[in-house]
Amino acid sequence: MASGSIDLGSYLTYLTRRQEVVASNIANADTPGYKTRDVEMPGDFSSVFAQLTPIATETAGLATHNDGNNVNIDRESRLLAENDIRFNLATQLLKSKIKMLRSAIDEGRSS
Secondary structure, eight states: OOTTOOOHHHHHHHHHHHHHHHHHHHHTTTSTTOOOEEOOOOSOHHHHTTSSSOOOEEOOSOOOOTTSOOOOHHHHHHHHHHHHHHHHHHHHHHHHHHHHHHHHHHHHHHO
């Protein structure tokens, strides 16, 4: 893999985990005392994704409701939309990469 490029498989793993965490936040929007969690995007996917699952941590700095819950549905909806766009882009890049590899293999067979 070239320096500075993202390992698409690890990036998709991160996006999948983040989708799960954000969906969990939404599911717990009415749970008293529930604290919003998120998965931070690592700077170095190769070291972080040596773990099987990216770690979700509590999100600091959010307003807390009277019941101790700090889930903001607008924020979580925005994160879901952003994650969806990123996931679609990453899968398109992966499809393009696979198409290039198939083309190279087919060229090698016809030579």
